[in-house]
Amino acid sequence: MAKATPTPRTPAKTKTPKRKIARKPVTSAEELLSYYRQMLLIRRFEEKAGQLYGMGLIGGFCHLYIGQEAVVAGVQGNAQPQDSVITSYRDHGHMLSCDMDPKGVMAELTGREGGYSRGKGGSMHMFSKEKKFYGGHGIVGGQVPLGTGLAFAHKYNKDNGVCYTYFGDGSVNQGQVYESFNMAQLWSLPVLYIIENNKYGMGTSLERHSSNIELYQRGAAHGIPGVQVDGMDVLAVRDATAKALEHVRGGKGPYILEMLTYRYRGHSMSDPAKYRSKDEVSKVRSEQDPIDNLRELIMKTKAADEATLKEIDREIKVIVTEAAEFAKASPVPDPSELYTDILVGE
Amino acid sequence: MPIQILMPALSPTMTEGNLASWTVKEGDSVRSGDVLCEIETDKATMEVEAVEEGIMGRILVSSGTENVAVNTVIALILEDGEEASALDGFEVAEPVDTTSPAPIATDSPAMAAHADPVAPTAPELLEPEYSGPMISQTVRESLRDAMAEEMRRDTNVFLLGEEVAQYQGAYKVSQGLLDEFGSDRVIDSPITEYGFTGLSVGAAFGGLRPIVEFMTFNFSMQAIDHVVSSAAKTLYMSGGQMGCPIVFRGPNGPASRVGAQHSQCFAAWYSQVPGLKVVAPWSGADCKGLLKAAIRDPNPVIFLENELLYGTTFDVPESDDFVLPIGKAKIERAGTDVTITAFSRMVGMALDAAELLAADGISAEVINLRSIRPMDTATIVASVQKTNRIISVEEGWPQSGVGAEITAVIMEQAFDDLDAPVVRITGEDVPMPYAANLEALVLPTAEKIAAAAKSVCYA
Numbered sequence: 001m002a003k004a005t006p007t008p009r010t011p012a013k014t015k016t017p018k019r020k021i022a023r024k025p026v027t028s029a030e031e032l033l034s035y036y037r038q039m040l041l042i043r044r045f046e047e048k049a050g051q052l053y054g055m056g057l058i059g060g061f062c063h064l065y066i067g068q069e070a071v072v073a074g075v076q077g078n079a080q081p082q083d084s085v086i087t088s089y090r091d092h093g094h095m096l097s098c099d100m101d102p103k104g105v106m107a108e109l110t111g112r113e114g115g116y117s118r119g120k121g122g123s124m125h126m127f128s129k130e131k132k133f134y135g136g137h138g139i140v141g142g143q144v145p146l147g148t149g150l151a152f153a154h155k156y157n158k159d160n161g162v163c164y165t166y167f168g169d170g171s172v173n174q175g176q177v178y179e180s181f182n183m184a185q186l187w188s189l190p191v192l193y194i195i196e197n198n199k200y201g202m203g204t205s206l207e208r209h210s211s212n213i214e215l216y217q218r219g220a221a222h223g224i225p226g227v228q229v230d231g232m233d234v235l236a237v238r239d240a241t242a243k244a245l246e247h248v249r250g251g252k253g254p255y256i257l258e259m260l261t262y263r264y265r266g267h268s269m270s271d272p273a274k275y276r277s278k279d280e281v282s283k284v285r286s287e288q289d290p291i292d293n294l295r296e297l298i299m300k301t302k303a304a305d306e307a308t309l310k311e312i313d314r315e316i317k318v319i320v321t322e323a324a325e326f327a328k329a330s331p332v333p334d335p336s337e338l339y340t341d342i343l344v345g346e
Numbered sequence: 347m348p349i350q351i352l353m354p355a356l357s358p359t360m361t362e363g364n365l366a367s368w369t370v371k372e373g374d375s376v377r378s379g380d381v382l383c384e385i386e387t388d389k390a391t392m393e394v395e396a397v398e399e400g401i402m403g404r405i406l407v408s409s410g411t412e413n414v415a416v417n418t419v420i421a422l423i424l425e426d427g428e429e430a431s432a433l434d435g436f437e438v439a440e441p442v443d444t445t446s447p448a449p450i451a452t453d454s455p456a457m458a459a460h461a462d463p464v465a466p467t468a469p470e471l472l473e474p475e476y477s478g479p480m481i482s483q484t485v486r487e488s489l490r491d492a493m494a495e496e497m498r499r500d501t502n503v504f505l506l507g508e509e510v511a512q513y514q515g516a517y518k519v520s521q522g523l524l525d526e527f528g529s530d531r532v533i534d535s536p537i538t539e540y541g542f543t544g545l546s547v548g549a550a551f552g553g554l555r556p557i558v559e560f561m562t563f564n565f566s567m568q569a570i571d572h573v574v575s576s577a578a579k580t581l582y583m584s585g586g587q588m589g590c591p592i593v594f595r596g597p598n599g600p601a602s603r604v605g606a607q608h609s610q611c612f613a614a615w616y617s618q619v620p621g622l623k624v625v626a627p628w629s630g631a632d633c634k635g636l637l638k639a640a641i642r643d644p645n646p647v648i649f650l651e652n653e654l655l656y657g658t659t660f661d662v663p664e665s666d667d668f669v670l671p672i673g674k675a676k677i678e679r680a681g682t683d684v685t686i687t688a689f690s691r692m693v694g695m696a697l698d699a700a701e702l703l704a705a706d707g708i709s710a711e712v713i714n715l716r717s718i719r720p721m722d723t724a725t726i727v728a729s730v731q732k733t734n735r736i737i738s739v740e741e742g743w744p745q746s747g748v749g750a751e752i753t754a755v756i757m758e759q760a761f762d763d764l765d766a767p768v769v770r771i772t773g774e775d776v777p778m779p780y781a782a783n784l785e786a787l788v789l790p791t792a793e794k795i796a797a798a799a800k801s802v803c804y805a
């Protein structure tokens with residue numbers, strides 16, 4: 001494979017100011033509403049999933065994405081049909097943003113036949129080859145080389161695709177991440193690494209798990225550019241992604257976006273979250289909530305009125321309720337499914 | 347209808363909990379995300395958030411109540427515009443059974459007829475008949491030709507590994523491939539097994555057909571997570587969507603005088619994993635026919651070569667279409683008194699033992715397993731039904747080894763056919779020593795095999 005074109009040794013640090021929404025005013029009302037709809041769908045879906053978990057309908061590990069909605073919505077807003085997506089077990093939002101059917105996602109959470117993996121994958125292991133969503137991976141960091149390999153395939157096939165590879169702040173200390181960074185830069189692979197820095201890997205805070213907490217610099221040793229983005233601001237995410245994609249789709253190799261974000265709920269459903277204060281959570285919620293802030297912006301710019309937003313809320317509620325109903329009613333997998341899908345063609 | 351708040355399960359194991367305290371009171375308006383109450387589970391105290399919006403209508407289970415069963419209605423929320431009278435008639439209820447699915451059909455694919463979950467039995471595989479020209483070549487060349495032919499046949503096939511391109515392979519197996527296929531398809535990787543294995547599995551998910559060379563299988567331990575967690579399991583976890591057509595190949599098993607870290611057999615390790623196929627060829631024809639099959643297979647295949655055989659010459663079918671079925675053993679030498687199973691280099695050892703035994707009037711049947719998973723148990727059992735005696739030979743360790751598996755299969759399927767207990771010949775149960783004399787003590791020899799065969803024949 002051809003060697004990458006040389007890139008600056010130290011990536012420029014273009015920190016986006018937190019909270020302040022400073023961007024070009026060329027955003028259409030339609031676009032704002034589409035981000036609003038997208039994020040609200042994720043939030044309501046996750047709240048419903050939490051509720052179904054509480055009712056015993058969802059089992060095992062279930063990691064909610066509440067608080068981080070702007071990241072996936074803003075990134076995927078830039079996606080083209082040939083692009084692929086891969087992430088960790090905190091994957092429900094990513095699937096909804098890949099336009100996967102909420103019914104099929106929820107039915108997988110309940111372990112039913114109507115689920116995307118026909119009940120055999122669960123919350124952490126869901127896929128849609130059709131939508132180019134490649135999972136849903138339960139091994140921390142495992143999706144990073146896999147996504148790099150999907151990017152390898154994009155390049156090999158010359159299909160102009162980019163693989164969006166998402167991983168958490170806790171995952172950045174896995175050796176395989178750097179093995180991937182090296183190969184991606186060495187071979188100029190079209191991969192966009194999105195670090196969802198929600199400040200914690202389970203109960204261990206960023207400061208307690210990382211010697212250098214500026215995670216966007218983690219590609220510096222390989223010459224991979226990286227920037228830090230206010231991941232609570234969907235438009236900032238959108239703009240940073242668009243810029244990164246110019247680089248990646250332009251054949252210049254990988255790019256790192258560190259998204260500063262926050263998860264409101266526990267790591268998984270059974271996490272009482274004693275490692276952080278209530279104040280910390282409520283402060284982010286009240287000051288930085290990506291949905292509230294976008295709602296405010298929509299009202300302020302008169303992109304839509306209260307009634308329109310109410311109508312969207314109602315629509316989303318219907319979608320989520322229908323997904324939950326489907327997920328409850330879908331039959332459990334037939335016992336004969338136990339021995340299927342172990343090998344292709346057998 | 348007011349919204350019912352149920353006592354939630356807050357861990358995979360929780361069946362009941364204590365309602366520690368309410369943080370809202372009747373009449374308060376609640377928004378989704380607001381904390382409603384605190385609940386003590388068996389492990390921790392957790393907050394419960396509202397999912398719906400409305401007004402707290404009635405609290406049915408008061409603060410401090412202990413042992414509230416999961417799914418008990420603990421409160422009622424009035425929706426926007428709902429009258430307080432909607433609350434009438436609600437009191438502390440029995441837990442609602444929410445977990446059993448409704449029996450009604452949905453618009454998902456129709457259910458298949460109910461069947462017991464039994465493992466499918468393997469289809470009958472046949473050795474292809476070949477009567478064309480043969481060529482005398484080394485195992486190294488057979489492996490190279492197999493890759494070259496498949497790379498010509500399918501442009502999605504590529505080879506990636508350490509030193510496979512410019513150096514022509516650490517053991518010169520990929521000789522000439524870079525020249526013919528170029529650096530886009532024959533790729534020198536950094537020394538980064540975990541990374542390049544994951545990358546290759548990702549490429550397979552993306553529609554390509556990688557051949558990954560491990561310089562030796564010892565280093566696959568660095569990458570075993572992606573072999574098992576990603577390559578083997580994803581088809582199942584995706585409900586059949588995401589196959590992983592990939593070959594992991596390279597030299598396996600003890601080499602010569604390289605010490606403990608570079609001398610180990612991985613056949614038993616990988617053969618335990620559903621979702622993988624594990625192949626261990628011996629002859630040049632095995633190598634050619636099975637490697638071609640592995641590359642064409644839509645599943646992940648572990649292809650275990652042997653460094654000590656690379657320079658051995660065999661007669662090999664000279665044909666691009668010679669492909670052997672994975673899962674089919676080969677009787678290398680027919681016999682009537684005792685069955686000897688072996689794979690990889692040990693097949694040669696077993697054939698030598700059969701010669702020694704013949705001199706003593708004992709007729710040994712030698713089975714070349716070829717495939718460790720799926721294992722051709724039908725051929726093994728049929729042989730035991732004829733000979734009534736079996737010994738298995740492998741270079742790997744005894745515990746939970748391939749021989750242990752064969753022993754179990756014989757117990758299950760041919761117990762009544764046995765005239766003597768099964769005997770396992772394995773590598774000794776130690777890390778491989780470096781000293782030549784000690785190394786020699788570790789490995790099976792034709793003499794050890796012959797002696798074991800005699801013992802089961804009570805000769």
Ligand SMILES: Cc1ncc(C[n+]2csc(CCOP(=O)(O)OP(=O)(O)O)c2C)c(N)n1
Pocket residue numbers: 088090138139140167168169170171172196198200201202267
């Ligand atoms: C290799 C591995 N080690 C440990 C775990 C257990 N585990 C699951 S999630 C997690 C924390 C990961 O944190 P982060 O990458 O920040 O992602 P987040 O959960 O915050 O989205 C851990 C330790 C695992 N799944 N895989």
Ligand SMILES: [Mg+2]
Pocket residue numbers: 168169170196197198199200201202
């Ligand atoms: Mg995290």
